Amino acid sequence: LFFVTYNEAVRVFLDGTLIYNDGAFGAKNRVYGTRWHLLSIPPGYQGKELIIQMYSEDQGTLGMISDVSIDDGLLQMQKLFNHDGGSLLLGPLAMITVVLLLLNYWIGRPKKRYNRLFLAAYLAVHLVCMTASLWTVLFWLDNPVFLQYVAMISFYAIPLPLGLAAYNYLASKGRKYIAAVMAGSVCILLGALAGELMGWAVMSRMASIQHIYYIAGLLVIAYCLFRQGKGGDRCCRIFFWPILATAVMNIAEWMALYSHIILPPNNYMHFNMLPMIVYVIWLMNHTMEEEKRLSVANQELEQTVELEKYKAQIDPLTKSFTREKLGKAMDSAIKMAEGANIPFALLMIDIDKFKSVNDTYGHAAGDKVLLGMADIVRSNLDSRHTFIRYGGEEFMVICSMYTLGRAWKLAEIIRTDL
Secondary structure, three states: EEEEOOOEEEEEOOOOOOEEEOOOOOOOOOOOOEEEEOOOOOOOOOOOEEEEEEEOOOOOOOEEEEEOOOOOOOHHHHHHHHHHHHHHHHHHHHHHHHHHHHHOOOOOOHHHHHHHHHHHHHHHHHHHHHHHHHOOOHHOOHHHHHHHHHHHHHHHOOOOHHHHHHHHOOHHHHHHHHHHHHHHHHHHHHHHHHHOOOOOOOOOOOOHHHHHHHHHHHHHHHHHHHHHHHOHHHHHHHHHHHHHHHHHHHHHHHHHHOOOOOOOOOHHHHHHHHHHHHHHHHHHHHHHHHHHHHHHHHHHHHHHHHHHHHOOOOOOOOOOOOOOOHHHHHHHHHHHHHOOOEEEEEEEEEOOHHHHHHHHHHHHHHHHHHHHHHHHHHHHHOOOEEEEEEEEEEEEEEEOOOOOHHHHHHHHHHHHHH
């Protein structure tokens, strides 16, 4: 015999004989938790009367029983895993999403970083609630009362990190509404905890109130995000959709739950965190693409800056280096000379009476003279030389690995060619 009870003590009688007992009858306001029951019926049960008796001070759950069946023991065990199948698939996906959010916490602007933390907290609380509601978890922790409290507290806490994420996105006007919604959620949570501590067992009784308030809060958050997103805030416009989808799925869950289409706790209900998982996966992908785009843009910018720096060192007329290059080239040559005892020489080149060329023939002719002279000088140089226009008609050549005598010969060759 297999069946599931919800916060109830149970007795099973076969023709008036007690064959199973779980929980204390008459214990006022006691929490029993959700428990599945699997018991072997004594031989010769055919034709006998089977009575399942339940006790609870909570009228909302009294008499609530589901999945009653008599079948082979192996098939009954299979039923347990079939019930948790959706959660067992969803759980690892949610866990991976939480890990991704935490690993990517430091990427992006502070506002986005905090939202990753809030969304990770939302999914983590959902995971705790889902895990505590699993039927198979009783194999490892046979304490349905403890699991009931864990599931209920996490259920009451689910709206808080989601509210913080929305609060972080919204401007001051929208934040007032979110703060009011979150204050209400905190009051409900604290009220439920206080009721439990006083022995009133109100957490399960207030679950429907909490669920309705959570749905209302989601709709308020969606409205605030929609308004700000309509005003041009792209983050709010995107975040609006998973919030709205979460609200719609919770409305469908509430209608199914309290119309008794499905009985609690059906772990397929936790699929209402799927919109947020999809949003987070999209957010991670978008962040990686944005980081990649920014990296490429930075590389292009660095290349552009280096190119502009190089252009700034090149004289546009003679294509020789400008005086911007002189300091670095001299520093390098001096360090090589001092450190490795490698000599270098410096040629100073000046065109005599160049002013008369400009005055007689014009500056265009003077430019041709400068350009022709630069071409002749460059034709006698190689990679060991740095050719610099010092200013006007004055030029310099830094000759690496040149002694004074060798530099004198190079100077004579250039002078003769000119």
